[in-house]
Amino acid sequence: MNSSEDSLSMHNFLFTFQTTHMALAAEKRMEKTEYDSRLIPTPTEIFAECGFSLEIELAHPELEKIR
Template structure:
């Protein structure tokens, strides 16, 4: 199975930091980064995870009422929106 990464974007910095806190407490690897310019020209934070953790991360968000804006699959320098 080919490994890929997933990027979560958020409506606020507060939600991105809550995402980071809850994933760390659930022992899920993540990286908080600025939102890539290919996605948005506004400032903000995003969370990058392994594609293998997607369903687990969505459950953590749901269980902890962390609302994310969008989810993208990362392929090289390209971002494919996979949420509605």
């Protein structure tokens, strides 16, 4: 990692899903990428139909890559 990458702030994103099947499929797809992600219980403060959410940590420039 170079110094410009060190200075980038990281952001956590939380993706919610309608079904457990969708959450597991997203987790499997993310395992094939270079991004750090993990399946977590959906926080109780967030209304979602599924009890699982996918948390992804990204630096700002990486956001454009996953659109």
